Amino acid sequence: MKLRNLFLILFTSLLATTLSTPAYALDIVTTLPWLGDIAGRIAPDANITVLARGTEDPHHISPTPALMAKVTQADLYIENGMSLELWSERLLDGAGNAKIRPGAVGYVRASDGVPRLEVPAVLTRANGDLHPDGNPHVWLDPLNGAVAADNIAAGLGRVDPVNAAAYTQRARDFRAQIDQALFGSDLVGFMGGASLEKLARSGRLREFLQSKGLESRLGGWLGRVPVGKKVVFYHQSWAYLVDRFGLTQVGTIEDRPGVSPSASHKDQLSAAMKVAGCTTIGVTSYYSDRIAKALAAETGATVYTIPGDVGGVPEATDYFKLFDTLVDGVIK
Amino acid sequence: MSDLSWMLAPVAVCLITVAALSWFGLHVLQRGVIFVDLALAQMAALGATFAVFLGHDPDEPLTLLLSLLFTMLGAIAFASLRQFEKRVPQEAIIGISYAVSAALGVLLIELASDPHGAEKVQHLMVGNIVWVQWGEVATAAAVVAVVGVVHAVFRERFLSISMDAAGATARGVRVGAWDLLFYMTFGAVLTSIVSIVGVLLVFSFLIIPSVVGRLFAKSIGGRLAISYGLGILASVLGVSVSYEHSTGPIIVAILGLALVTALSVVSVRQAASPVRQFGKIVGTGGLVLAVLWGFAQVPVAAHAHEHAQADDVAAPAATTDADPLSQLASAVAMVRKGDPAGLSALAALTQVDAPFIRMEAHDRLTVLAGDEAVAYDPMKGPDTGAWAVWAAAPTPGWQDRAAGLVDP
Structure with missing residues (x-):
């Protein structure tokens, strides 16, 4: 027993x-x-x-x-x-x-x-492969990577x-690395990552830094991107990048996701690019760049093949290199 | 839209396509190898995939060359397999070639070390003529011109083997060699056109005008004339009405409508009682439209997208501790209301890691303390507790000086 x-x-x-x-x-x-x-x-x-x-x-x-x-x-x-x-x-x-x-x-x-972007107010299938929960490409904002x-x-x-x-x-360490890469280690050391994240999330970062005379201390990826950089992307998947880096998206080559663009859309887009002075077209590596090249020939813009995820192009070997590639290759 | 220049390149491509494919369509229909263009186009795509598999870019000349080589191999296969025609129908061999080359293409993409370009190869089969460039138009025109010269010179030979291969053999014509030349020239035309206009439009331009031609004319010249006429009409009409829509599918729809109309006209003409036949056709068409209209009246369900899973609902945003900047703002607000807890909150903020926050807190505490301000340099490091001591017994009159605080 x-x-x-x-x-x-x-x-x-x-x-x-x-x-x-x-x-x-x-x-x-x-x-x-x-x-x-x-x-x-x-x-x-x-x-x-x-x-x-x-x-x-x-x-x-x-x-x-x-x-x-x-x-x-x-x-x-x-x-x-x-x-x-x-x-x-x-x-x-x-x-x-x-x-x-x-x-x-x-x-x-x-x-x-993650704070969601482009959540549709009314759900219909009329707009192509629309996502009911909002734009799902959340990782294109480095702060969402930390979440x-x-x-x-x-x-x-x-x-x-x-x-x-x-x-x-380790998750906390990763967030600290993301903050340093995004804002620059000097500014993170001075203001603290949490405060900077809060300001960036609320869209007031540049305004705040300006009011405190700290603009020149913004480093990292954000420090390398000019304010309001004008871009055209192929597919509507870049909302989070546009939001975080304050880009001006002049348009997308696909007017509706997954639908081949019509002649009228082509004319409108090329006219809008000329008016805005947009010289950058980003095409995710898994889409054909044939249409982008035609548009570039018409507007004098440059076509960049960009990674949609880690490994999308050979240089984008990890999450940090993904943004290095995007920032230095397209939106700089 | 007054500026019609956008139409020029697409219409030019259509005309080049019509010029070449009406002629080939005549032969393809006569030989009964309707789907040969799909098989050859698939082989061209396989060639491009192979180039990408070897590490080349889809835009390189070498890729085009391999594409052409694979199409030629297909041409050789079709020409040499004609000897089995009695036992195995040609269409079977064409279908098999299509399936096998499509499967090999998928496998090659999987095996490619860098599948980056391979994805683009799949777009070879789609094409969009609105976005065509003049350089592409010129290349296609050059290929079609060369092939056109060859076929113009030897048109009798080509016609004789397509119409009556056995008779040609009896007369001593080397059918195998001419077949090979036929498929090779056809393959070259397809390789240059498919990536621009897409496989759907190529098939339609190849078959539909030729079928309509056969319905109305017996002579080769008559059939060709009808083919060209319909092809040109559909191209110009299709491109010009498609400004807001996808051009390729509209042209195919116009060609399809033309075929239905042509079939109706022929059946009315042949019928013993033309009036009754006409009534039948109109009646059937009307009935189909009425049924479709009926379906259009069914109300659409209000909520198109159902969430089956409850856990699909968005989770609340992860709550993180308030950041120092927000803490600073709330401390200032408390001090303004005369709450002494705001003072200790400000004092606590002089002990954080970020110099900026310490500086902001120190500056405000200095305003509040007046004459009794603590001598402390926030840039050097966290405060050791001097401000906390002050906050426990603040200088009288701090409430009045709180009005002078600025928002963080």
Whole structure:
């Protein structure tokens, strides 16, 4: 009887330790490359699998059976959400992994808590592939990357509670790095990242710095972008970049998302570009630049092939390099 | 829109396309190889994908060359497989070539180390004639001109093998060689046109005018004349009415409407009782329109997009601790109201890491303290507690001096 109790205690304590501290490295699956990059910073020892490539349109991905197997075994599944990965629901159904279903502990929607842009007031399908939850390309604002890092750290803390504090600390470090890269380390040291983020989120950053005579101390990515830089993009996916960097978007080549532009739209856009003096056209690497080149020939603008995500062009190797490439290649 | 210059390049491309494809359409219909253009276009795309797979850019001349080479390989395959025509229909071989080259294209894109350009290759098949450039028009015109000369010189030979291959063989014509030349020239024309106008428009320009031509004329010249006429009409009409819409699909719709009209005219003319046949056609058309109109009257559901999952609802914004700048603003507001808690809040802000915040708090406390201001340099480092001591027993009259505070 006593021996049995001893075994029972031994067994339950063994079970408890294996449950609380995974002896193996965590298996993380993320839908998009930027999520994989940030997850790797928060959980450096985890095995990370990324389903989409930066050179692919994130709306349309068909994962191979090998990737499907990774989803079946995953401890944590991280997606962007907001109806971007239309293929994700079918994928999770097929994988049959109860740990990572939406609402389960191993599921993270990285865009939770991000202030949303372009949320439609009325839902109709008349405007092409409109997103009911707003524009889903949230990662093109570096501050949203920091929010995603918090969400990922929270998810990691749920599936691996022993290391929760370490995940939270790494997310905090990541936010500090983002602040320094965005505003410049001099200004962050002087004013503090939290205050700068608050000002940037409320759209009053440049106005505030001007009133305090601190304009010249703005460094980082923001310091390199001229105020109101005029750009034309191919697809309506750059709202968050436009918002954060105070760009003036003269128009998009696709007048409605996913619909081939008509002759009237072409004329209006080329006229608007000439009036505004816009000389920059950015085309995400997975779209054809044929139409952009025709427009450039008409207006004298330059066409830039730009990464839509980490890995979209060879130079954009991680989340920070993504913005280095965007800032130095297009909007500088 | 008074300026019609935007129409010039698209119409020019259409006319080049019509000039080449009406002639080829005549042969393709006669030979019964209706879908050969789709198969050859798919092979051109496969060639471009292969170039990208090797690491080249979609715009490079080498890519175009490989595209042409793959089309030529397709041409050789079609020409040499004609000997099996009795046992295996040509259309079967064409369909197989289409499917296999499309599948190989998908696999090559997957295997490519840099799939960046491969995505663009898929756009080869789409095309949009509104955005055509004069350089592209010139290239297509040059290819069509060269092919046109070859076909003008040897038109009798080409016609004889398309109309009656067995007879031509009997007369000693080398059918295999001429077939090869036919498919090669056809492939060259397709490679130069498909990426501009898209596969949908190529197929329609190839087949529809030729079918209408066959309905009304027996002679080759008559058929060609009708083909050209319809092609030119549809191009000019289609481009000019499409200003606000997608040009390619409108031209295809016009061609389709022309075919339906032509079929109706022929069936009325052939019928024993033309009036009854006319009534039948009008009646059927009217019935279809009435049914469609009926469906259009069904009210649309008010909410088109249903959220099945409750967790789809936007989560509240992550609440972060108030930032120092906001704390400063609320401290100033408290001080203005005469709340001494605002003083200790300001004093606490002289102990944060950010010099800017310390400076802003120190400046305001200095105003409030008047003569008893603490001598402290906020740029050197956090205050060691001197301001906190002052805030616990503030200099009398701070409430009056609070009016002089500026908003942060």
